Amino acid sequence: MANKPIRLLIAASGTGGHLFPALATSEQLKDYQIEWLGVPNRMETQLIGDRYPLHTIPVEGFQQRLGLGTLKIALRLVSSVFQVRRLLKTGEFHGVFTTGGYIAAPAILAARSLGLPAILHESNALPGKVTRTFSPFCSVVAIGFEKAAQYLPKAKTACVGTPVRSPFLATPKLDLPIPENVPLIAIAGGSQGAVAVNKLVRQCAKSWIDAGAWIFHQTGDNDPEVDSFQHPHYISMPFYPNMAGLLHRATLVISRAGAGTLTELAVTKTPSILIPYPFAAEDHQAYNAAVFADAGAAVVYRQQELTAQQLEQQVLDWLKSPESLQKMAEAAGALAVRDSSDRLAQLVREWVEK
Numbered sequence: 001m002a003n004k005p006i007r008l009l010i011a012a013s014g015t016g017g018h019l020f021p022a023l024a025t026s027e028q029l030k031d032y033q034i035e036w037l038g039v040p041n042r043m044e045t046q047l048i049g050d051r052y053p054l055h056t057i058p059v060e061g062f063q064q065r066l067g068l069g070t071l072k073i074a075l076r077l078v079s080s081v082f083q084v085r086r087l088l089k090t091g092e093f094h095g096v097f098t099t100g101g102y103i104a105a106p107a108i109l110a111a112r113s114l115g116l117p118a119i120l121h122e123s124n125a126l127p128g129k130v131t132r133t134f135s136p137f138c139s140v141v142a143i144g145f146e147k148a149a150q151y152l153p154k155a156k157t158a159c160v161g162t163p164v165r166s167p168f169l170a171t172p173k174l175d176l177p178i179p180e181n182v183p184l185i186a187i188a189g190g191s192q193g194a195v196a197v198n199k200l201v202r203q204c205a206k207s208w209i210d211a212g213a214w215i216f217h218q219t220g221d222n223d224p225e226v227d228s229f230q231h232p233h234y235i236s237m238p239f240y241p242n243m244a245g246l247l248h249r250a251t252l253v254i255s256r257a258g259a260g261t262l263t264e265l266a267v268t269k270t271p272s273i274l275i276p277y278p279f280a281a282e283d284h285q286a287y288n289a290a291v292f293a294d295a296g297a298a299v300v301y302r303q304q305e306l307t308a309q310q311l312e313q314q315v316l317d318w319l320k321s322p323e324s325l326q327k328m329a330e331a332a333g334a335l336a337v338r339d340s341s342d343r344l345a346q347l348v349r350e351w352v353e354k
């Protein structure tokens with residue numbers, strides 16, 4: 001294999017939480033020839049197309065109740081496995097790396113049926129269904145949180161943290177017109193935004209601003225009331241690419257509990273209020289959030305129980321208590337695995353170059 005470039009197929013699709021860790025890992029594999037496997041019309045078609053050749057296959061999740069729909073999806077999965085097998089063979093790939101989700105199933109099955117290594121990274125504390133089902137077939141399963149190992153008893157696991165994009169490891173400036181000496185409250189709804197959190201935040205915003213804070217609100221692009229609160233100290237955007245600058249600068253963050261954002265909060269040592277997405281598969285965001293709450297790095301509220309008054313007061317209390325914020329910041333920092341992309345890339349190399 002010495003002179004032949006190593007060819008790796010990365011299967012990562014759908015949301016920032018799946019795509020960004022895969023991209024961060026790919027940056028550590030610059031000597032590899034990388035191609036990407038995704039699904040049509042998902043975020044990868046905008047994010048990946050300029051960087052790597054992108055192949056797409058139509059896969060989707062199993063519905064809860066068995067029926068004709070499920071049969072159709074199962075048939076589609078079988079046909080996807082054959083498609084990926086063809087791609088792996090004709091492209092002469094040496095292995096597959098995936099960050100889980102539906103795209104992982106055909107990628108893992110196709111690779112293993114050809115005797116190629118399949119490396120899976122799972123960033124959530126409660127691994128997704130696909131990870132739990134297909135991890136025994138993987139060469140190795142890298143996990144973001146130690147806790148995930150207990151749900152994967154038949155897999156060979158290695159805890160490597162979750163990779164963040166390289167700007168998070170530096171201290172990039174915030175390119176927004178916000179004064180340097182004011183408290184900044186940032187709201188991060190995950191790569192899709194969080195309408196219910198947005199609503200609560202808008203009810204509290206005036207009182208936080210009156211207490212001297214500025215607010216940056218990442219709203220997502222599906223909030224019909226997005227323009228209903230306006231103030232010179234309140235900036236909102238559907239999606240903000242410089243999350244690294246934002247989280248480094250933020251005094252505190254109000255966020256969903258996607259594994260990607262949590263990892264970034266740890267690396268940037270940012271205190272947070274976490275409101276797990278209540279409809280996430282198997283409530284997995286609550287498991288992520290619990291890791292941070294148990295470590296003293298965040299306070300967690302269930303969306304169903306949280307009132308605007310509670311949220312408003314929690315933030316006002318913290319604005320008056322820099323010591324509490326400092327304690328949480330340190331606890332968040334203690335959860336960070338800063339060399340995660342290195343570790344994960346190393347693991348990929350170990351298996352693909354075996």
Ligand SMILES: CC(=O)N[C@H]1[C@@H](OP(=O)(O)OP(=O)(O)OC[C@H]2O[C@@H](n3ccc(=O)[nH]c3=O)[C@H](O)[C@@H]2O)O[C@H](CO)[C@@H](O)[C@@H]1O
Pocket residue numbers: 015016017018020123124188189190191192218238239240241242243257258259260261262264277280281284285288
């Ligand atoms: C609703 C849902 O099920 N979400 C899941 C999805 O993540 P989802 O993509 O929703 O959320 P994550 O927090 O994991 O990742 C969001 C990523 O997008 C970035 N970002 C977000 C907004 C923005 O304006 N700019 C920006 O760059 C964040 O910095 C982060 O890197 O996959 C994750 C990994 O399996 C899971 O943990 C999440 O629970």
